[in-house]
Amino acid sequence: MPSAAERTRTLVQSTCSAVLLIPGVEAARPEQLTPQARVVSPDGEVFLLFPADSPAVRAATHAQDDELAAVLEVTDVAPVSVPHRIRGRAWVSGWLTCVPGLAEPGGMMIRLEVGEIHVDDLWGATAVEPEDFARASVDPLVAHETELLQHLHSAHGDQLQELCALLGERADAALAEGRTRPRAVPLALDRFGLRVRFVGERCFDARFDFPEPVRDVTELRRAMHTLFEAAAH
Numbered sequence: 001m002p003s004a005a006e007r008t009r010t011l012v013q014s015t016c017s018a019v020l021l022i023p024g025v026e027a028a029r030p031e032q033l034t035p036q037a038r039v040v041s042p043d044g045e046v047f048l049l050f051p052a053d054s055p056a057v058r059a060a061t062h063a064q065d066d067e068l069a070a071v072l073e074v075t076d077v078a079p080v081s082v083p084h085r086i087r088g089r090a091w092v093s094g095w096l097t098c099v100p101g102l103a104e105p106g107g108m109m110i111r112l113e114v115g116e117i118h119v120d121d122l123w124g125a126t127a128v129e130p131e132d133f134a135r136a137s138v139d140p141l142v143a144h145e146t147e148l149l150q151h152l153h154s155a156h157g158d159q160l161q162e163l164c165a166l167l168g169e170r171a172d173a174a175l176a177e178g179r180t181r182p183r184a185v186p187l188a189l190d191r192f193g194l195r196v197r198f199v200g201e202r203c204f205d206a207r208f209d210f211p212e213p214v215r216d217v218t219e220l221r222r223a224m225h226t227l228f229e230a231a232a233h
Contacts, residue, residue, distance in 0.1 A: 001123070002139065002190055005132035008119045010139045010190075011074045011090045013040055015146075020048060020056050020112075021071040022096070028055040036107065038072075044134025046072060046092060046112040049104065057108045060096040068096045072112055076121065079146040080153045082185045082197050088121025092133075122188060122195060122205070139190045140215055148220070152186040160184040162231040163196060167206055191215065194227065 002010075012018075020033045032055050035048040050056045060068055072092040078085045093116040099109045117128040141148065152160060161184045182200030189195070193209035210223040 001192055003132070003136065004119055004123070004126045005128050005136035006139065007088075007121060007123065008090045008092075008117055008128050009040060009133055009136040010142050011076055011088065011119070011121075012038065012046060012072070012092060013138050014074075014076070014142050016074050016076045018072060018074045020110075021073055022056060022059050023069060025055045025059050032056070035072075040133075042134070044114055044130055046094075046114060047099065048072070048110045048112060049107050050110060052106055052108045054108075056096075056110060057098065060098045060110050063096070070094065070096045070112060078149075078187055080149050080185055080187070082187060083199060083203050084197075087188060088119065090117070090119045090121075092117050141189055141191055141217070141220060144217055145189050148189055148217075149186045152189075152224075156228075157184070159228045159231070160186060160196060162228065163206070163208060164198070165231045166208065189220075194224070 018035060018038060019030055020035060022033070025033070035050055035056075037049040039047050041047060048056070056070075070093070074090045074092075076087045076089065078087050092112065092114055094112045094114045097111050097113070099111050114130045114133065117130060117133055119126060119128060139145075161181070163184060164181070180200060182198035182202075182204075185197045185199055187195045187197040187205065191210075191213045193207055195205055195207050197203060197205050208227055211226060212223075214220045214223050
């Protein structure tokens, strides 16, 4: 399974929505505190791009000689319609400084020096050490996950439904509780496996691990074929 540090690093470097929360700048509109881009440096610092006239840049500029505390909140929403659609949130707390040397036309880069990290996602809630966050790798499927899940949902619904056969007693219990077979919706995908939400009278999640972690979409196709073959037999 992916570590909490890997999951958090993946969230921060994904296209999930994010907002920078700065004490004293609460009056700003949420879109004014949404970074235009974000990236994590090799040593774990988070760099955020904002318009040069944004409240975040003004606050960081005025606090150059002091430590300006802030929290980057990242929210992960499932790309396929499903009950309880928020898959997780991560909070990266630290201190802001402007980085003039990394300015872009009309924009300014802000550095978030990381102090504390927390994640609450499909795996559970936990704290993440900044050192582990800095060393963690981004999941190789993150750039394709939205497209892949939407494709699975639209083109492979029957095969996803057949995964019920791999659940044994859990599937039997769900069928016993409801009048209809729970509907299988692909919820999350990473290099270690696929998570499916079965939606019926009672919703529940099931995790289907790949035989071994995949490194790219080509290996993912083979892993999914193996998974569907196992369910069909």
